Amino acid sequence: MTCQQVLLIVLATCASRALAGVSVGGQCSTDNDGLDANTGRFSSDCDETSYCSGAMNGTCQTRRCRRDEFPFGFQNTTPTPPLCADGTYCPDEGSGCKPLASVGQACQVDRDEQCAPSPDADTLAGEWNHGGAVCLQGTCVYANMTLGQPCTVDVVTYMEGPYKNTITRHNCQTPLFFCHTDMHACIPTKAFGSPCNADQECRSYNCGTRGVCMDPAGTPVRVKTWQVALTGISVIAAMAAIVIMLTLFHKRHRLQRSREIREYYEEQMGLRRSLAALHAAAADRYAKDKLYDQ
Numbered sequence: 001m002t003c004q005q006v007l008l009i010v011l012a013t014c015a016s017r018a019l020a021g022v023s024v025g026g027q028c029s030t031d032n033d034g035l036d037a038n039t040g041r042f043s044s045d046c047d048e049t050s051y052c053s054g055a056m057n058g059t060c061q062t063r064r065c066r067r068d069e070f071p072f073g074f075q076n077t078t079p080t081p082p083l084c085a086d087g088t089y090c091p092d093e094g095s096g097c098k099p100l101a102s103v104g105q106a107c108q109v110d111r112d113e114q115c116a117p118s119p120d121a122d123t124l125a126g127e128w129n130h131g132g133a134v135c136l137q138g139t140c141v142y143a144n145m146t147l148g149q150p151c152t153v154d155v156v157t158y159m160e161g162p163y164k165n166t167i168t169r170h171n172c173q174t175p176l177f178f179c180h181t182d183m184h185a186c187i188p189t190k191a192f193g194s195p196c197n198a199d200q201e202c203r204s205y206n207c208g209t210r211g212v213c214m215d216p217a218g219t220p221v222r223v224k225t226w227q228v229a230l231t232g233i234s235v236i237a238a239m240a241a242i243v244i245m246l247t248l249f250h251k252r253h254r255l256q257r258s259r260e261i262r263e264y265y266e267e268q269m270g271l272r273r274s275l276a277a278l279h280a281a282a283a284d285r286y287a288k289d290k291l292y293d294q
């Protein structure tokens, strides 16, 4: 067998695994279970609707639970496995609902919801943990570390085509603190407008493209009182200007009209006077002619 043939076989094997996956009943090994390094998506020997039963002599079995309302890879005709009840979770591979893991127990990458909430959930719970618990480096911990205390960071970079998305997770209490990636200690998060290198450094969890902490995407714009006042005054001023202008135009128009009417009247009077004069002259002449005739 030449090198090229070997390469072809390897490529073909990879391609078929990436594309289809073994369907229910086929052979598999859980050794090949894992997350895609680029997309973070779970992948295994089995297809999207089944999971592998074991490392040795494993077979693909129909999935027993699902994580999402609309799981990927199920056709309309295939019945979807059930969602897990409260207090349980469905692992990435879908092998069946399991009770939540407590602190120190194993969990899967980026799956905080597999960890049981902290008893101090009131103070620790936030957008970036599950009731105060986080899954860091495959183990459930509480996000309860405060200023200066040692912390653990988990950095995952997802590549989707040209887009790179780095997610940094840690066990400092959010949103007040973040874990410094070099010092491994919790330090306070930065306020709006402060320079930043990563989302986690900002209290708003949004380091804008210009490297300063910004409001999270989708935050409604806050209008300041002076802006409202200025807008109101401008609107009123514009309205007043329009009213004054219209009044002036109207006044000028009325003046012009009254002048026209007066001119017309004077013209008519002039005409009338000349008519009367003409009439008087004619009558005068008639009277004189009559006088000569006699």
Ligand SMILES: *[C@@H]1O[C@H](CO)[C@@H](O)[C@H](O)[C@H]1NC(C)=O
Residues within 6 Å of the ligand: 056, 057
């Ligand atoms: C795997 O299958 C082989 C042959 O069918 C059998 O000899 C072996 O004991 C099996 N191993 C396990 C761990 O079941």
Ligand SMILES: *[C@@H]1O[C@H](CO)[C@@H](O)[C@H](O)[C@H]1NC(C)=O
Residues within 6 Å of the ligand: 103, 142, 144, 145, 146, 149
């Ligand atoms: C955080 O929680 C762990 C687990 O319960 C506990 O051992 C640790 O003392 C807590 N740390 C702080 C600073 O509260």
